[in-house]
Structures are given as structure tokens and as C-alpha cells.
Amino acid sequence: MALIVHKYGGTSMGSTERIKNVAKRVAKWHDAGHQIVVVPSAMSGETNRLIALAKDIMPQPDPRELDMLASTGEQVSVALLSMALQSIGKQAVSYAGWQVPIKTDSAYTKARIQSIDDQRVRRDLGEGKIVIITGFQGVDDRGNITTLGRGGSDTSAVAVAAALKAQECLIYTDVDGVYTTDPRVVTEARRLKTVTFEEMLELASLGSKVLQIRSVEFAGNYKVPTRVLSSLTDPLMSLEEEANSGTLISFEEDTHMEQAVISGIAFNRDEAKITVLGVPDKPGIAYQILGPVADANIEVDMIIQNQSVDGKTDFTFTVPRGEYAKAMDVLNKSVREHIGAGSIVGDTKVSKVSVVGVGMRSHVGIASQMFRTLSEEGINIQMISTSEIKISVLIDEKYMELAVRALHKAFDLEKA
Amino acid sequence: MALIVHKYGGTSMGSTERIKNVAKRVAKWHDAGHQIVVVPSAMSGETNRLIALAKDIMPQPDPRELDMLASTGEQVSVALLSMALQSIGKQAVSYAGWQVPIKTDSAYTKARIQSIDDQRVRRDLGEGKIVIITGFQGVDDRGNITTLGRGGSDTSAVAVAAALKAQECLIYTDVDGVYTTDPRVVTEARRLKTVTFEEMLELASLGSKVLQIRSVEFAGNYKVPTRVLSSLTDPLMSLEEEANSGTLISFEEDTHMEQAVISGIAFNRDEAKITVLGVPDKPGIAYQILGPVADANIEVDMIIQNQSVDGKTDFTFTVPRGEYAKAMDVLNKSVREHIGAGSIVGDTKVSKVSVVGVGMRSHVGIASQMFRTLSEEGINIQMISTSEIKISVLIDEKYMELAVRALHKAFDLEKA
Numbered sequence: 131m132a133l134i135v136h137k138y139g140g141t142s143m144g145s146t147e148r149i150k151n152v153a154k155r156v157a158k159w160h161d162a163g164h165q166i167v168v169v170p171s172a173m174s175g176e177t178n179r180l181i182a183l184a185k186d187i188m189p190q191p192d193p194r195e196l197d198m199l200a201s202t203g204e205q206v207s208v209a210l211l212s213m214a215l216q217s218i219g220k221q222a223v224s225y226a227g228w229q230v231p232i233k234t235d236s237a238y239t240k241a242r243i244q245s246i247d248d249q250r251v252r253r254d255l256g257e258g259k260i261v262i263i264t265g266f267q268g269v270d271d272r273g274n275i276t277t278l279g280r281g282g283s284d285t286s287a288v289a290v291a292a293a294l295k296a297q298e299c300l301i302y303t304d305v306d307g308v309y310t311t312d313p314r315v316v317t318e319a320r321r322l323k324t325v326t327f328e329e330m331l332e333l334a335s336l337g338s339k340v341l342q343i344r345s346v347e348f349a350g351n352y353k354v355p356t357r358v359l360s361s362l363t364d365p366l367m368s369l370e371e372e373a374n375s376g377t378l379i380s381f382e383e384d385t386h387m388e389q390a391v392i393s394g395i396a397f398n399r400d401e402a403k404i405t406v407l408g409v410p411d412k413p414g415i416a417y418q419i420l421g422p423v424a425d426a427n428i429e430v431d432m433i434i435q436n437q438s439v440d441g442k443t444d445f446t447f448t449v450p451r452g453e454y455a456k457a458m459d460v461l462n463k464s465v466r467e468h469i470g471a472g473s474i475v476g477d478t479k480v481s482k483v484s485v486v487g488v489g490m491r492s493h494v495g496i497a498s499q500m501f502r503t504l505s506e507e508g509i510n511i512q513m514i515s516t517s518e519i520k521i522s523v524l525i526d527e528k529y530m531e532l533a534v535r536a537l538h539k540a541f542d543l544e545k546a
Numbered sequence: 547m548a549l550i551v552h553k554y555g556g557t558s559m560g561s562t563e564r565i566k567n568v569a570k571r572v573a574k575w576h577d578a579g580h581q582i583v584v585v586p587s588a589m590s591g592e593t594n595r596l597i598a599l600a601k602d603i604m605p606q607p608d609p610r611e612l613d614m615l616a617s618t619g620e621q622v623s624v625a626l627l628s629m630a631l632q633s634i635g636k637q638a639v640s641y642a643g644w645q646v647p648i649k650t651d652s653a654y655t656k657a658r659i660q661s662i663d664d665q666r667v668r669r670d671l672g673e674g675k676i677v678i679i680t681g682f683q684g685v686d687d688r689g690n691i692t693t694l695g696r697g698g699s700d701t702s703a704v705a706v707a708a709a710l711k712a713q714e715c716l717i718y719t720d721v722d723g724v725y726t727t728d729p730r731v732v733t734e735a736r737r738l739k740t741v742t743f744e745e746m747l748e749l750a751s752l753g754s755k756v757l758q759i760r761s762v763e764f765a766g767n768y769k770v771p772t773r774v775l776s777s778l779t780d781p782l783m784s785l786e787e788e789a790n791s792g793t794l795i796s797f798e799e800d801t802h803m804e805q806a807v808i809s810g811i812a813f814n815r816d817e818a819k820i821t822v823l824g825v826p827d828k829p830g831i832a833y834q835i836l837g838p839v840a841d842a843n844i845e846v847d848m849i850i851q852n853q854s855v856d857g858k859t860d861f862t863f864t865v866p867r868g869e870y871a872k873a874m875d876v877l878n879k880s881v882r883e884h885i886g887a888g889s890i891v892g893d894t895k896v897s898k899v900s901v902v903g904v905g906m907r908s909h910v911g912i913a914s915q916m917f918r919t920l921s922e923e924g925i926n927i928q929m930i931s932t933s934e935i936k937i938s939v940l941i942d943e944k945y946m947e948l949a950v951r952a953l954h955k956a957f958d959l960e961k962a
Contacts, residue, residue, distance in 0.1 A: 187629045
């Protein structure tokens with residue numbers, strides 16, 4: 131008997147029929163003797179419907195009122211799921227975030243969880259009840275409703291699992307796990323049975339988008355074993371089979387000793403490259419370039435500054451393609467003359483490809499094998515950026531699929 | 547400058563366009579220097595949509611979960627109205643019932659308000675904010691969300707007005723006030739500028755359905771001056787004109803000294819009459835007849851038991867027509883033989899007509915004038931029941947309109 135947290139996304143909760151299926155799955159776990167807490171998202175489409183109502187009233191709604199509005203979507207979900215469980219003979223009780231309470235800071239629409247009181251939930255679990263808690267939301271210390279931002283239900287689920295010291299947090303979603311790369315690009319892509327949370331962080335931020343990145347950070351900080359698995363399977367499939375499906379995000383390094391050095395190949399098509407040429411190499415220059423870009427709310431991804439020659443250097447970074455024009459505008463208006471740079475050049479037809487794996491920490495030669503593979507395919511590398519468990523390169527977008535396939539093969543990722 | 551509570555029904559809140567109109571009206575009152583608290587209902591159709599989702603999951607949903615679900619409708623409304631006020635330059639803040647808090651008992655789906663904390667609201671009003679509070683709901687002392695039942699937003703508004711000692715509670719609705727009778731039956735029906743709360747109670751319970759009856763009781767108990775007025779007027783109409791429109795439910799008896807003896811003619815088509823014949827006249831007999839009827843959840847309206855003759859009497863009461871068959875069944879199965887009554891007879895083609903007015907307390911001859919008027923029209927009276935401010939008769943339903951028109955004229959109700 132264990133305490134387990136289930137999280138179901140909006141698609142799984144998309145209709146009363148689907149909610150009944152979620153109830154069947156949850157009941158199966160409860161029947162097996164486990165204590166179950168469920169964190170469901172709003173029914174698919176509901177959050178968008180609510181936001182559309184708000185935008186219809188004013189283009190930039192007040193964040194506090196937006197949270198007041200948007201949080202109702204999950205409240206509807208928990209009540210309906212509780213009813214669905216009761217309709218098949220289970221004792222169930224639903225709570226909004228403020229009732230638990232899940233305490234957050236006051237950063238409306240992007241609040242951060244500060245603490246979760248487990249008393250009420252533990253008492254209910256002890257009485258044999260299934261507890262259902264709204265995802266995506268909490269309450270600040272003045273009693274205002276806050277939301278954690280899009281995808282925040284993943285974070286809620288992991289945080290609840292951490293607070294309850296749950297044995298596992300199961301994130302049911304519409305993919306059946308984390309793959310070595312996108313199966314639409316490489317048909318031989320293989321589902322990983324486990325990844326470390328650091329790998330998951332890199333894979334998520336590089337575009338795998340299986341889990342909200344903040345939930346992975348949370349899982350990492352609190353060492354919550356978190357499993358990503360499919361909600362599209364038969365809800366009455368064998369529990370043992372289900373419990374071992376998907377991909378487990380693990381925190382035990384030694385489980386990886388026998389594993390491949392590289393876990394996966396991530397990629398991102400949505401990159402645009404900007405280079406500020408002839409930048410004087412002096413303290414504070416990076417801030418003077420990127421400060422105005424950040425102030426314009428433009429997210430920066432890769433950043434590279436090379437060794438200077440004759441007191442001048444070139445400063446390159448990438449931004450989402452949709453922000454390229456805005457970023458160029460900011461740089462030309464507020465930065466170039468101010469810092470005494472030469473010209474500014476850019477390219478929107480670039481993609482990023484990364485090899486990710488905790489294994490590379492203890493293995494030399496990963497970078498050289500990556501570069502050799504790309505070279506053999508005739509692919510020019512425009513930028514390189516590395517971390518302890520990741521090597522990313524920026525290449526011409528037309529070679530992206532080729533690069534991913536070649537690297538997937540070179541690192542033997544199709545083999546278990 | 548006064549503190550005023552506005553209440554808007556679901557139709558007034560039915561779309562973002564209409565919510566913007568509500569905001570314009572509220573802003574007009576605030577511009578005139580008043581402190582304004584608004585209690586809106588859920589957008590029309592929303593509560594029904596939520597209940598339908600619940601029924602889709604199980605026919606008899608758990609009341610606690612039903613309240614968790616249904617309360618979201620009003621939360622959506624308050625957030626949208628707050629945004630609409632902000633979009634026209636007003637400071638506004640929305641609260642759910644639990645945030646005020648509005649404390650209730652734990653009778654889910656039909657909770658009663660126990661207390662309202664005015665501290666948070668007063669602070670906001672003092673800062674120049676317009677405060678928007680969810681109708682229909684509160685929180686019990688264990689932190690569970692409760693709802694007050696259908697139409698509960700009227701009660702919320704009056705209760706908030708009582709807690710804040712508001713100068714007036716304005717209930718904006720889709721009728722423009724309380725009439726001497728239904729204008730669809732008597733074209734000369736006249737809008738009353740004021741009614742006493744006792745008259746309003748009788749008029750509401752007799753089918754005027756302008757205000758939820760519990761809200762009128764609340765207004766009476768706490769002496770909250772409550773005005774029913776139209777939400778269909780131009781939101782920018784002159785404030786002075788608007789403030790004097792509709793019907794004021796008043797608590798000052800002397801304002802009625804010059805008024806007509808009778809305030810209005812109420813009626814109810816939905817009546818069925820049941821008579822238990824030859825009932826032994828002994829203690830406890832009324833309870834033995836009506837106990838099983840009440841246990842079957844059948845609402846009883848008029849009850850008449852006449853003087854007994856030879857130790858036997860006839861016991862007559864009325865029920866809603868939809869409950870007639872069920873009531874007859876209960877009586878025949880569980881009551882007749884048990885109490886040693888004769889037969890049971892009934893009639894579903896009856897209507898109730900009542901004259902209502904606090905003035906009749908101090909005027910004799912109202913009953914006789916009523917009976918004479920009906921007699922002159924050849925209408926037979928089947929049952930009579932009286933209270934201090936009301937005389938009701940049961941008649942053949944085919945004479946109902948005739949009776950209402952004749953009484954309206956006989957009591958000069960078309961004249962101000």
C-alpha cells in the first residue's frame with residue numbers, strides 16, 4: 131500500500147464520458163489498496179473559453195481578476211471527478227487550492243508555491259477517501275486566489291506529491307512517455323524507461339514539452355519520483371502493467387550506470403540568430419545588450435560571446451522567431467550606438483539540435499563524436515553551446531531532420 | 547454619499563456586452579459619490595450548464611460537490627464584472643463568498659447565512675474601490691463551499707446590505723417593479739411605488755416571483771430598504787430618475803397611512819384541492835393526515851378544517867398540481883384506513899386568488915367586499931383562508947382572470 135498522486139490533463143478531463151474513465155482508472159488504483167490523491171486540469175477548452183470572455187471585456191485584464199476567473203475551470207473538474215468516483219461507489223472529496231491550502235506568493239498568473247498543508251488531505255486519506263485537488267492554483271497570504279500559469283497543474287501535482295511524500299507522482303498525458311527524440315522525425319525513436327531529472331529538464335526545455343518545466347524543477351528539488359504515462363490506454367488495463375509503463379523521472383544516479391551515455395536528441399526549430407558585430411570588450415557589455423531585450427519581454431535562448439581580438443568581439447544570441455523583428459528593432463534603436471558596436475546581423479532560418487545525457491559527465495569524446503557525425507553529413511555548425519549534460523549546436527534549418535537522424539543513429543539510441 | 551448594494555440577475559450578466567452595461571450603470575452610481583457593492587448572479591444559462599454536467603455523471607450528485615461545482619458560475623461573473631469596471635477606469639475588486647467571508651451553516655445546496663464579515667469590504671470601499679461579491683454562496687465553518695439554493699443571490703445581496711448597514715439594496719431585474727396584479731391579466735395593473743415587506747412576502751409567495759422569498763424575509767428581519775427595479779433601462783439614464791424607479795420594500799408603517807387599503811391581487815393557477823371526508827375529530831388528526839404528505843416531500847399550501855358535526859369533520863388542503871396524484875396515492879395507502887376516514891375526493895381545476903394589503907389590518911369590511919364582488923360575478927367560493935394582511939379564496943380555475951379583474955377594479959387599484 132502506497133500513497134500515490136495522479137495528475138490528468140485537460141484532454142483526459144474533456145467530457146463527462148472521459149471523466150468517468152478517469153474515475154475508473156483512479157478506482158482501480160484505490161481498489162489495489164493505495165491511497166490516491168488526484169490533481170486534474172480544467173476540461174479542455176475551458177480555460178481558453180474563460181480567457182476569451184476576459185479579453186472580450188478588456189485586452190489586458192487585471193491579473194488578480196484573471197486568476198479569480200481562470201481558477202474556476204479546475205474547480206469544475208474536481209467537483210465532477212469527485213461525483214464520478216462517488217457514482218461508482220468510492221468515497222471522494224474535492225478541494226480548491228485555498229481549501230488545502232496550497233499557499234503561494236502573490237505573483238498573479240505566475241505564482242510560485244510556498245507551502246502545502248497536508249493535514250486535511252491526510253485525514254481524508256486515512257478515512258479511506260480519494261482526495262481530489264484543483265491543479266494550477268493556490269491562495270496567497272491575504273486570501274487572494276492565484277494561478278501558477280499555463281501547465282501549472284503538473285507543478286501542483288508534483289508539489290502535492292512532495293508535501294505528502296508520495297511514493298510516486300503519475301502524470302497521465304496524451305503521450306506515452308519521453309522518447310530518445312521525436313518519433314515523427316526518427317521512426318526508430320525509442321521510449322526511455324527512465325530519465326534523470328536533469329535530462330528531463332534539458333529535454334523539456336529543448337522542446338519535448340511533455341511536462342511543464344517548473345514541475346520538473348519541483349520534482350528535482352524535492353526528489354519526487356515522477357512518471358509520465360498515457361491516459362489513452364484502457365482504464366481497466368492491468369495495474370502492474372500500467373505502473374511500469376511510461377517514463378520514470380528518477381533521482382537515483384546508479385540506476386543509470388548501465389545506461390547509454392546519451393539519453394536523447396532534442397531539437398528546436400523556432401530559433402532566430404542575432405549577432406552584434408564589433409562590440410567593445412569591456413565589463414557590463416552583455417548586460418547592456420541583453421538588458422533592453424529582456425525589458426522588451428523577449429526570451430533569449432543560446433548566448434555566445436567569443437574571445438576578443440583587438441579589444442573587439444562579436445556577441446551572438448538566439449530568440450524565438452516570432453520575436454526576431456522586435457529584438458532587431460530594440461537593438462538598432464537602443465543598443466547599437468549606445469555601446470559603440472558595429473552592425474547587427476541576423477538569420478531566422480536556423481535550428482538548434484542538442485544531445486542530452488547525464489552519462490556524458492563521465493565520458494569523454496561525446497562532443498567530438500557529435501561534431502564528426504555532423505561533419506560526415508556535410509552540416510556546418512554555426513554556434514556551439516555546452517552544459518554538463520548537454521551539447522547544443524545551431525545549424526541551417528534545412529539540415530535539422532538530417533542531423534537528428536544521424537545523431538540518433540551515431541549514439542545507438544534505437545537500441546535499448 | 548451613501549453605501550448602496552446593487553444586485554444583478556443572470557440575464558443582466560448574460561454576455562460580455564451586457565456585463566459592460568452593468569459596469570456603466572455601477573460606475574454612474576460611483577461617480578455620484580456613492581460607495582457601491584455589487585452582487586451579481588452567474589451568467590444566464592451557466593448554472594444550468596454546470597448542473598447538466600453533474601447530472602450527466604450521476605442523477606443524484608453529492609450536495610457538497612454540487613455546491614463546489616455550481617459556485618463557480620458566480621465566481622466567473624464577479625471577475626468579469628470587476629474587469630469591465632477596470633476597463634472604464636474604476637478601481638474594482640472581486641471576492642468569492644469564502645473570501646469575505648460569508649459564513650453559512652453546512653446545509654449544502656440550501657445553506658443559510660450566519661454572519662458576514664464587513665472588515666475587508668469596508669477597507670476596500672474606504673480606498674475608493676467598487677467591491678464585487680459572488681451571490682448565491684458562502685463557506686461553512688470547516689471551510690467547505692456552500693450555496694444558498696436557487697435565487698440565492700437576492701438573499702446574498704440583502705444580507706450583504708444588512709451587514710454593511712447599506713442605505714438601500716437595489717435589486718436590478720427584468721421586471722420594473724411590483725404590480726397591483728399581473729399586467730398580463732389586468733391591463734390597468736399599476737406599479738406600486740412602495741410595499742411593506744409583509745405585503746411583499748405575501749405577493750412573492752403567491753406567485754409574483756419578483757424576489758426570492760428568503761431575501762424578503764432577510765430584508766424584513768434586518769430592515770434593509772430594498773428596491774426592485776429594471777435592469778433593461780439605459781444604463782446612463784439620470785441617476786435621480788433611476789433611484790426613484792421600481793418598487794421600494796419599506797419598513798416604515800406610517801408611509802402607508804395614506805395608501806390604499808389593498809396593495810394588490812395575487813393569484814396562483816397551480817393548485818389542486820384534496821378533501822378527506824368524515825375524519826374523526828380528535829387530537830393529532832391534522833398531523834396524521836399531513837405528516838405522511840410532508841414525508842413524501844409534497845408542499846402543502848392552504849389548509850382548512852371546519853367545525854365538526856357529530857364528531858366528524860372534513861379536512862381540505864391544496865397542493866401543487868404536479869403533486870396531486872402522488873398526494874392522493876399517499877393518502878389512500880397510508881392515511882385513510884389508518885385514521886378511519888371516509889372517502890378522499892379532489893379537484894385539479896382550481897385556482898387561488900388573494901387580496902393583499904397591510905391596510906386591511908385597520909379596515910373592516912375588506913372580506914365582505916371581496917366576497918360580494920365575486921358573488922356579483924357569479925363566482926362560487928370553494929375555500930377561504932385568511933391572515934392578518936391577506937384573504938385568499940379557492941375558485942374554479944375558469945373564473946380566475948375574471949375574479950382578478952373584478953377585484954382589481956373593486957378595490958380601485960388602477961388609481962394611484
